[in-house]
Amino acid sequence: MLTLAEENYLKNIFHLQQKSPEGVSTNAIAEKLETKPSSATDMVQKLAEKNVLTYIKYKGVTLTEEGRKTAANIIRKHRLWEVFLVEKLHFKWDEVHEIAEQLEHIHSEALIARLDQFLAFPTVDPHGDPIPDSQGNFKKTEKKLLSNLRKLQKGICVGVKESGSDFLQYLGKRNIAIGTEITILEKDDFDESMTIEVSHKSHFITKKIAENLYIQII
Amino acid sequence: MLTLAEENYLKNIFHLQQKSPEGVSTNAIAEKLETKPSSATDMVQKLAEKNVLTYIKYKGVTLTEEGRKTAANIIRKHRLWEVFLVEKLHFKWDEVHEIAEQLEHIHSEALIARLDQFLAFPTVDPHGDPIPDSQGNFKKTEKKLLSNLRKLQKGICVGVKESGSDFLQYLGKRNIAIGTEITILEKDDFDESMTIEVSHKSHFITKKIAENLYIQII
């Protein structure tokens, strides 16, 4: 079982590794965690002992598979709690980070499993960031129907289901084409219509339209 | 801002003070917290410095008003989270204590205010223990209509609203009289009927009956 401080290091090293997959420097870690490089070195040595990362002096740090899974699980908890705070407690999406920073360290597998179910298994958090599954896997970016996405999720149009010219003209008028980035601003629970943003303009679209657009989540 | 360890001491001292209001010994604190008396002494001295309790060497400890309020607030959070876990995530009432022990230390007034609202301002936790208000006040035990109580809440019958003989005979047949202890086993959300336990027997009663029985919560 990791301590709170250890969990925070692991989570931040995970994020840093996205940017520099070849290895993360202790200085970068210290900066991210707003601490001194010497403290980061100390902690990194302890985490290497615990086999959640490999550390080569002066060369930097890489998460092990175990470390990667642990970090992903913390991120999973953080993002699930954010969904709870926004969807259930009606916080604004920009108010939830600090609280989720605390909640992500609650230890209970059962709690997270039930929270996930209570929230209807969300795949993105209120900022549109993906929520990894319980095995720590981030969903491979695959095409989905626009109608299956949630509020604030972002994606790139990668195809259409119905390809009649009426439909394509409809898309053309709204500057939607293959490669176009789309963000869901609002989604109505009742009729599944949505407001989407396309190149800084917002459009209202019906369920029928959304069911005919393939999107790759980004 | 108190540390997690300090909060746990405070909460437990609060509970111990219920049993011995004249002062709590450091040994009793150590036993409750499963630590050594010397550690309890150390912590108590630190908490006295922080003005949340008064400490007289060899004589024991009493919470200050500030300490009392802080402790009550931790208990409030613990019990609100228990309600959430049972009512929203469908945990059993005996599975929630450990998780609530962690959640009670999340620092955010806004979170607790919204959680309270989300849970519709419960006054008791799933074990029937009272939830103090945001000022740290425990509701004075006062009579309430049975229909206003929640599942698992316990009380003593202290009066009736409608006192026609039909009604009193109805109560008599079920061994309900002034002084009788009643526990709500089940409460139906739809028609507000309930199953109650009276001297080890369970009875089904309608909303109309429940609206005419005054109960003192225990």
Next chain:
DNA sequence: TGTAATTTTTAGGTTTGTCTAAAAATATTT
């Protein structure tokens, strides 16, 4: 009331996670 038993505190030490200052390794520049 004085001695024994118990409770409580003090003294000194450990671990965790941090710090500063200095040393060592690596990288850069001329």
Next chain:
DNA sequence: AAATATTTTTAGACAAACCTAAAAATTACA
């Protein structure tokens, strides 16, 4: 390639929260 600059690690210290062992105060009781 040598000198300089930068990055990174090591060494030693500190606060929090705990421990053990010993001392001091209180309580029990003969």
